[in-house]
Amino acid sequence: MTSDPFETAAVNEYQRSLNDIGKLKSTLAPLQKSYQRFDKIIATSIEDSPTKPACKAGCFYCCYYKVEVKAHEMLLIHEHMQKKLSAELRSQILECAKANAELIRSFTAQEHLSTNLKCPFLIENQCSIYEARPFRCRSFHAVQVDGCEASYNNPSDFTIATELIPDVSHYSDALSQGFEAAAMDAGFDHRTYDLNTALLEVFEDPAIEKRYKRGKKAFKTAIEVVDAEE
Incomplete structure (x- = not known):
């Protein structure tokens, strides 16, 4: 060992x-x-x-960062939304995701990284799916708020470091x-997928979970994120 x-x-x-x-x-x-x-x-x-960590309820800067998910994470989010969120709140979240997706599909990868986009799950500066949030969000614990705020105010400046x-x-x-x-x-x-486009597709295509269980590519229209090394 x-x-x-x-x-x-x-x-x-x-x-x-x-x-x-x-x-x-x-x-x-x-x-x-x-x-x-x-x-x-x-x-x-x-x-x-x-x-x-300096992170606390009501601090929202990291909720404007680019977020990616695995298929199982999005399927669990979908299940959580159906069970725990009202129809009105689900509609509000999906409208935000739709607006984000329209922009993202017109962006280059660099533009996506350098543009602030509000997470569709951010409602009144709180995560509306906190219990089911993906690993990427659970993993973020910043030591200083200053770095997060600076990155939020200057999203195209990749020299700004967030201390963890x-x-x-x-x-x-x-x-x-x-x-x-x-x-x-x-x-x-x-595979890794863009959160916004995967969220829209999981509500539009009931066959996603079936494809996933069969070991197939779960999402057909969501943006697949490929590592530069691949």
Whole structure:
């Protein structure tokens, strides 16, 4: 067994998630369990750190950053919205996503990164799907608000650094990668999608979950995000 705590966390999460997925033949309930383990480990890591995050309710700067999701994350968000949010709120969220998607489809990758777009789930400076928010959002714990605010005010300035808590950041990466590797090895779609266009499609196409369960490409019209190295 490795002595690296982050590698150990990744391996443990991979094994537990793969076991859960195998038993349930789905990733949604296992993803919820993974989120719960993630939140506990990150909370402990923050407690053990001499540096604390500046993040708090009502701080919204990071909610204008570009966000990407995996198919299982969007499917869980869809389920959460259907069960927990009113029809009126769902409509408000989808209208924002539609406006964002129209802009995003006209952007280059560089323009998307350098443009502030309000997350469709940001309602009155609060996350409306906080319990079901994706790994990318759960992983963000800034030490200083100043960097977030500066990036928000100058989105095209990529020299602005956001200081994070190192151990918290490493655990976040390890745990999210552990689950994602388990989902991929179980044969599920492991592609990365733009949040706004995936959100619109998941409400328009009821066959997405069926394709996902069959190991097919879940989303047909959402923007697929491809790493530069691929």
